[in-house]
Amino acid sequence: MSPSDVTTAGVASAAKGPTVADRVNFRYWAFISYSQHDAAWAKRLHAFLESYRIPRALVGRKVGRFAIPTRLLPIFLDRDELPGSPDLGATLEEALAASRSLIVICSPHSAKSTWVGEEVRSWKAMGRADRIFPLIVDGEPFASDHPEAAPAECFPPALRNEVTREGAITGRRTEPLAADARQGGDGWDNAALKVVAGILGLGFDDLRQREAMRLRHRRVVRAAMAVVATIVACLFYAALADADVSIPAGHTIRTQLDHFGWTLFRPVLTQRDMQRRVVNIRERLRERLFASVATGELENSSNSWTIGQVVAAAFRDHDTPARDLKALPRLFDLLFLSPGADKPVGSKLVESSDDAGNPGRAEPILWVIIALSTAIARPDVLSNAEIERLKSYLSIALSTADAYYSLDGGWNTSAYQLDPARHFVYTTAMALHALLEVQAAKLNWRDNGEHLDKIIANTAKWLIGNFVNDPPGWRRSADDDREPDSGITLLVYSALGRACEVAHVPIPDSIRTAALDLQAGLRFRRYESADPDIRFDVGTSGANGRRYLSTQTRMIWYPWAVAGLVSWRRCAEKLHLPPETKRTLDRSLGHLLAKVAPDMLRDVTRPGKPSWVGAETYYALDDAP
Numbered sequence: 001m002s003p004s005d006v007t008t009a010g011v012a013s014a015a016k017g018p019t020v021a022d023r024v025n026f027r028y029w030a031f032i033s034y035s036q037h038d039a040a041w042a043k044r045l046h047a048f049l050e051s052y053r054i055p056r057a058l059v060g061r062k063v064g065r066f067a068i069p070t071r072l073l074p075i076f077l078d079r080d081e082l083p084g085s086p087d088l089g090a091t092l093e094e095a096l097a098a099s100r101s102l103i104v105i106c107s108p109h110s111a112k113s114t115w116v117g118e119e120v121r122s123w124k125a126m127g128r129a130d131r132i133f134p135l136i137v138d139g140e141p142f143a144s145d146h147p148e149a150a151p152a153e154c155f156p157p158a159l160r161n162e163v164t165r166e167g168a169i170t171g172r173r174t175e176p177l178a179a180d181a182r183q184g185g186d187g188w189d190n191a192a193l194k195v196v197a198g199i200l201g202l203g204f205d206d207l208r209q210r211e212a213m214r215l216r217h218r219r220v221v222r223a224a225m226a227v228v229a230t231i232v233a234c235l236f237y238a239a240l241a242d243a244d245v246s247i248p249a250g251h252t253i254r255t256q257l258d259h260f261g262w263t264l265f266r267p268v269l270t271q272r273d274m275q276r277r278v279v280n281i282r283e284r285l286r287e288r289l290f291a292s293v294a295t296g297e298l299e300n301s302s303n304s305w306t307i308g309q310v311v312a313a314a315f316r317d318h319d320t321p322a323r324d325l326k327a328l329p330r331l332f333d334l335l336f337l338s339p340g341a342d343k344p345v346g347s348k349l350v351e352s353s354d355d356a357g358n359p360g361r362a363e364p365i366l367w368v369i370i371a372l373s374t375a376i377a378r379p380d381v382l383s384n385a386e387i388e389r390l391k392s393y394l395s396i397a398l399s400t401a402d403a404y405y406s407l408d409g410g411w412n413t414s415a416y417q418l419d420p421a422r423h424f425v426y427t428t429a430m431a432l433h434a435l436l437e438v439q440a441a442k443l444n445w446r447d448n449g450e451h452l453d454k455i456i457a458n459t460a461k462w463l464i465g466n467f468v469n470d471p472p473g474w475r476r477s478a479d480d481d482r483e484p485d486s487g488i489t490l491l492v493y494s495a496l497g498r499a500c501e502v503a504h505v506p507i508p509d510s511i512r513t514a515a516l517d518l519q520a521g522l523r524f525r526r527y528e529s530a531d532p533d534i535r536f537d538v539g540t541s542g543a544n545g546r547r548y549l550s551t552q553t554r555m556i557w558y559p560w561a562v563a564g565l566v567s568w569r570r571c572a573e574k575l576h577l578p579p580e581t582k583r584t585l586d587r588s589l590g591h592l593l594a595k596v597a598p599d600m601l602r603d604v605t606r607p608g609k610p611s612w613v614g615a616e617t618y619y620a621l622d623d624a625p
Contacts, residue, residue, distance in 0.1 A: 113156065133179065490557050
């Protein structure tokens with residue numbers, strides 16, 4: 001026969017009114033009877049029944065005199081086929097009596113099992129035949145009706161026949177409604193669910209529909225959990241990348257995070273916070289600078305390099321009190337006026353020496369040009385007469401600087417080099433800064449604005465042409481075979497970034513990429529108190545004949561790193577570079593202002609530190625936000 005739906009059992013039970021199952025307080029929801037050969041099926045069913053969560057909508061519903069629970073706990077499992085007497089042991093009899101339902105695992109093995117037969121017979125003798133729920137796992141029901149198929153019988157005799165109250169098996173056929181777990185039958189899921197429906201006295205379709213709804217809900221929940229787990233995993237992976245952990249595609253992830261401004265471990269200072277920090281740094285440097293002015297240190301030295309840096313820094317800072325600035329122009333008189341001379345001259349600029357005692361270098365002149373330009377650009381502080389006097393000084397300084405400039409755009413550190421084509425990259429970068437300062441003050445190069453634009457373009461072009469790709473940066477000169485110098489490279493980047501920002505100088509993609517990469521890495525840099533000396537040797541000629549000039553230049557990286565970041569940030573705005581580029585520059589700038597600045601200030605303001613170190617730093621930071 002084809003196994004029927006268990007639904008009828010539950011319906012029939014409800015139609016008959018209260019049964020034994022309704023009147024007794026049971027310890028077990030069901031007793032599983034099985035042959036030891038079917039132990040795996042019994043354990044599987046036992047695990048299913050005790051773990052099955054009844055749909056929430058059904059929990060608490062009254063069926064007869066009991067309320068549907070959340071789980072069918074406990075379920076009794078007869079684990080062993082007991083040998084010996086065919087009489088059930090006291091433990092099993094007690095378990096049967098304490099069970100609300102009997103589940104029979106039906107197979108050819110259970111059909112022949114003495115103990116399964118006895119458990120079914122005893123159950124029916126208690127008048128509880130309506131609470132038996134067979135589960136077919138193998139064989140065929142009622143196969144014993146046909147002698148040739150008898151070995152396949154899966155129902156024990158007590159199951160397929162009626163049993164009297166005295167426990168006698170009659171010859172009257174019964175038609176137990178079985179759930180069929182076999183392939184081609186109900187299948188395991190539906191068969192197990194039919195058993196649950198029978199135990200609870202519910203219609204199978206009702207339970208199946210609710211179970212289907214729950215499974216759909218569970219699938220949705222699991223899918224949502226999978227999505228959440230995936231998102232959490234992605235967030236964790238992104239957090240690792242954000243924390244600079246070296247992982248595959250980490251750089252790409254960081255770029256995307258920066259594009260949208262999402263970061264936890266790589267903070268970016270706000271513009272307001274950066275401005276606040278810059279103001280504090282300037283105040284400290286301004287205090288140190290004017291202390292050197294007050295002591296007369298600059299007047300006693302008459303060093304044009306130092307005077308140029310001090311005055312340039314002070315005038316470039318618009319927070320410097322006007323009364324302090326008014327005392328500075330007299331320092332230019334020390335550089336351009338000689339006793340008994342009836343007009344200013346530039347001889348002192350050429351005679352000014354560097355720290356190594358080398359006179360005639362270009363850098364002091366360039367710094368004086370920068371200082372004069374920044375001062376002339378402050379009519380809010382100086383009178384017209386003072387500005388005109390400074391313009392006359394500037395004209396002399398520009399004429400003097402012409403001797404260091406080459407038509408190919410490069411600049412020499414000495415005006416009398418034996419090889420005038422051997423340009424010093426450091427000097428050329430400082431010359432570009434000076435030229436841009438003249439342009440910013442709306443001045444001309446010797447009364448010729450177009451000439452100034454041309455010199456700016458040529459100087460930038462020469463620097464661009466001497467860029468080295470591997471590793472990227474600049475050496476000290478075109479004939480230098482050493483690796484690029486990091487300090488000079490930062491200085492050149494700051495000059496080119498400024499040229500891109502204000503002079504519309506086009507920057508090749510290779511240099512732009514290298515500049516942005518180097519500046520992005522500045523967020524890991526610490527402050528070094530010992531600034532390296534950059535040595536540049538060149539032969540010169542003069543009144544005393546030929547000589548070998550060995551220049552040494554202290555390369556202070558910090559101010560030019562800050563200046564470069566500021567300029568390239570503005571250049572990025574002008575070129576409409578993506579937001580991640582600008583955010584990367586802001587992150588490095590914030591690092592230098594927040595993490596590195598305290599060490600820098602302790603170094604440059606300590607007693608005995610040359611005033612020009614603080615002045616050069618102060619000048620570069622005057623353009624910071």
